[in-house]
Amino acid sequence: MRISVGQKLALGAASTVMALAFSNLTQAETPSWCGPKKASIALLDGYGGNSWRQVTTASGKQEALKCPSITSYEYADGQGDTQKSISDIKAMAAKGIDALVVFPDAGQAMLPAITSVYKSGKVIVPYRVSAGGKAGVNYTQFVGDDFKTDGRNWGEWIKSILPKGGNLLFLSGPAGNSQGLDELEGLKSVLGPEYKFINPEPFDVTNWDPALTQKVLTAEIAKNDKIDVIVSDFGPSLVGALPLFEKSGRSIPALATSDGNSLGCFWTDHQKNNPDFKLFTVSTENDNARLAVQWAVAEATGGKPPEETTFKGPVFENSVTGKPNPVKCRADLPGQIYLSAELSAEEQTKAINTK
Amino acid sequence: MKSTDETRWSRPLSRQGFHVPLAREFVTVVLSTIALVVICRLVAPSSVTYGSLAGSLPFAAIIAIVGLGQLLVVQQGGFDLSLAGGVSLAVVISTHYPQGDNALLLPAVVLAIACAILAGLANGILVSFFRLNAIVATIGVNALLYGGVFAVSGGVPKTTTTLLAAIAGGQALGLPNTVYFALATLLVVSFILKKTVAGRRFEAIGANPLAARAVGLRVRLHQLLAYVYAQLLYCMAGVLLAGVTREPTAFQGDSLLLPSVAVVVLGGTSLLGGRGFPISTVIAAFFLNQLSQFALAVGVPYSAQTIIQALALGFGIGVYSVRWTVNVVRQPRQLEGR
Numbered sequence: 042m043r044i045s046v047g048q049k050l051a052l053g054a055a056s057t058v059m060a061l062a063f064s065n066l067t068q069a070e071t072p073s074w075c076g077p078k079k080a081s082i083a084l085l086d087g088y089g090g091n092s093w094r095q096v097t098t099a100s101g102k103q104e105a106l107k108c109p110s111i112t113s114y115e116y117a118d119g120q121g122d123t124q125k126s127i128s129d130i131k132a133m134a135a136k137g138i139d140a141l142v143v144f145p146d147a148g149q150a151m152l153p154a155i156t157s158v159y160k161s162g163k164v165i166v167p168y169r170v171s172a173g174g175k176a177g178v179n180y181t182q183f184v185g186d187d188f189k190t191d192g193r194n195w196g197e198w199i200k201s202i203l204p205k206g207g208n209l210l211f212l213s214g215p216a217g218n219s220q221g222l223d224e225l226e227g228l229k230s231v232l233g234p235e236y237k238f239i240n241p242e243p244f245d246v247t248n249w250d251p252a253l254t255q256k257v258l259t260a261e262i263a264k265n266d267k268i269d270v271i272v273s274d275f276g277p278s279l280v281g282a283l284p285l286f287e288k289s290g291r292s293i294p295a296l297a298t299s300d301g302n303s304l305g306c307f308w309t310d311h312q313k314n315n316p317d318f319k320l321f322t323v324s325t326e327n328d329n330a331r332l333a334v335q336w337a338v339a340e341a342t343g344g345k346p347p348e349e350t351t352f353k354g355p356v357f358e359n360s361v362t363g364k365p366n367p368v369k370c371r372a373d374l375p376g377q378i379y380l381s382a383e384l385s386a387e388e389q390t391k392a393i394n395t396k
Numbered sequence: 397m398k399s400t401d402e403t404r405w406s407r408p409l410s411r412q413g414f415h416v417p418l419a420r421e422f423v424t425v426v427l428s429t430i431a432l433v434v435i436c437r438l439v440a441p442s443s444v445t446y447g448s449l450a451g452s453l454p455f456a457a458i459i460a461i462v463g464l465g466q467l468l469v470v471q472q473g474g475f476d477l478s479l480a481g482g483v484s485l486a487v488v489i490s491t492h493y494p495q496g497d498n499a500l501l502l503p504a505v506v507l508a509i510a511c512a513i514l515a516g517l518a519n520g521i522l523v524s525f526f527r528l529n530a531i532v533a534t535i536g537v538n539a540l541l542y543g544g545v546f547a548v549s550g551g552v553p554k555t556t557t558t559l560l561a562a563i564a565g566g567q568a569l570g571l572p573n574t575v576y577f578a579l580a581t582l583l584v585v586s587f588i589l590k591k592t593v594a595g596r597r598f599e600a601i602g603a604n605p606l607a608a609r610a611v612g613l614r615v616r617l618h619q620l621l622a623y624v625y626a627q628l629l630y631c632m633a634g635v636l637l638a639g640v641t642r643e644p645t646a647f648q649g650d651s652l653l654l655p656s657v658a659v660v661v662l663g664g665t666s667l668l669g670g671r672g673f674p675i676s677t678v679i680a681a682f683f684l685n686q687l688s689q690f691a692l693a694v695g696v697p698y699s700a701q702t703i704i705q706a707l708a709l710g711f712g713i714g715v716y717s718v719r720w721t722v723n724v725v726r727q728p729r730q731l732e733g734r
């Protein structure tokens with residue numbers, strides 16, 4: 042077959058373009074944490090029964106599948122049962138899964154199972170809840186998050202809207218939970234004594250239950266004529282309780298919290314009639330799972346592990362400055378999705394509607 | 397206990413109806429509640445302001461409704477632990493099925509009622525026909541109901557429809573709508589229990605099933621129906637709760653089980669069965685709710701709040717062990733048995 046010079050050139054150009062395009066494609070598809078070694082991965086949840094967990098799980102899966110070396114992805118839900126969570130871990134290891142990402146809800150109780158899997162040569166990355174132990178001894182790496190940063194971010198915002206100080210009400214989950222205590226430490230590292238916490242030390246206990254939150258807030262509203270800012274680490278649980286201010290003829294105060302679609306929409310609907318209702322949110326941190334998956338995949342496939350071992354939840358919405366984002370509301374989608382997550386709103390909707 | 401109940405049956409119905417408001421149980425719970433309100437006024441005045449009451453009464457109303465359901469079962473000497481599952485199932489059906497669409501709310505409520513009837517029948521048949529221990533049977537049914545909760549919701553909360561939020565969360569004449577629901581339930585339960593033949597038989601069977609059987613009453617049927625009525629009331633409480641909390645969790649019923657038993661006991665109904673005190677039960681629900689608002693309003697740490705509640709509850713129940721001379725004078729013969 043004879044090929045003219047022009048045809049040769051065209052062919053050459055075309056193959057170069059194709060090669061370039063292909064290399065670009067592979068580059069975009071293969072992040073640095075993804076190595077060449079084939080591996081299987083499993084995500085093990087201690088408790089998978091709420092929308093936050095479902096969005097987080099879907100995020101972890103999406104992250105793992107970015108790496109072409111991952112041959113299979115498995116998921117197990119411990120259903121809040123420590124025994125089941127332990128046997129899930131052991132079963133996944135026995136099945137020959139190479140890398141395990143674990144949400145150890147039961148804390149220290151999970152350490153023996155995690156350690157035994159690590160000792161048998163698997164990659165295991167607990168995240169978000171500490172199980173105790175040490176990286177390199179009991180597990181490959183722990184990927185925590187940084188609630189003190191959340192506290193500091195809230196504190197800085199409170200200072201910006203209330204420079205002269207004021208009354209703060211801080212609500213968190215179950216009594217003595219470490220997340221709430223860390224957040225308080227972050228808050229106090231930024232705020233001086235002119236900011237008065239009017240809740241009982243260290244925070245008002247809500248168990249993150251919307252009904253209890255409503256009761257607690259009822260009592261606090263009646264007791265305190267002046268509440269300048271409410272700080273809460275689970276914004277969406279406040280949605281049912283905030284109208285209590287309107288019922289007692291007061292404006293909803295400023296709110297420093299974590300994001301959620303229902304909260305964003307609530308703000309959008311109520312900000313006109315409530316002049317003091319300013320909203321500031323940090324990310325609800327569904328993407329914490331992504332960092333943990335990156336670590337697990339990197340260690341299992343021979344990729345380059347991420348530099349960070351702690352997920353720092355970014356600031357998400359600020360109704361005052363609109364930076365980094367104005368308050369977001371997708372009224373057409375369920376209230377239980379988190380627009381701060383990397384996973385698209387539509388995919389989140391799919392994730393929470395699967396069951 | 398039982399001997400007193402039996403002497404009561406011997407009295408004419410009209411006299412009995414006349415004396416109900418003077419029952420020791422009623423006086424006790426009313427006095428305890430008044431005492432609590434006075435203490436609230438003195439120690440934590442914010443807990444008895446209009447705003448505080450408007451915010452907390454819906455929860456008192458819901459406790460009252462589940463309490464009335466539990467009361468009917470306790471009257472038959474039973475115990476219903478499937479309350480948590482029943483309430484949670486009603487919550488998730490009334491939020492998940494409509495998916496925010498008001499038009500689907502009515503079918504959702506009908507579906508929730510159908511499930512409640514089925515659950516009540518399951519409990520009732522297990523307890524009254526198969527003679528299973530009530531605690532064992534209702535724990536089993538509770539597990540089934542939670543299976544239903546997961547099947548419907550996957551454990552995920554959904555936002556309430558605007559219509560339900562307006563009905564359950566709204567106010568009329570300055571009172572939360574839930575309070576009217578609770579009062580209506582109280583009226584119906586009291587009227588049927590105290591003024592209808594079926595109701596009188598129901599109480600008689602609870603007081604002494606063997607005697608009731610001997611006189612030809614349909615003991616098993618009434619015992620079975622107690623569980624069905626109870627589930628219907630749990631269902632109602634669940635639907636209201638879904639409206640009161642905008643984004644209820646799928647396990648909202650869990651925290652109601654203990655209060656439901658507490659208000660029945662505080663209301664003066666014997667756990668051995670027999671005579672029931674619906675009005676006292678509803679007042680006890682207010683008492684219990686006000687107690688937790690008081691503990692919150694005092695502003696003490698969470699641990700102390702829990703202790704205050706436990707102590708006051710212990711006191712409330714302990715009051716029944718004190719002999720009441722006032723009533724003994726009023727009704728010397730009837731109360732000696734106690």
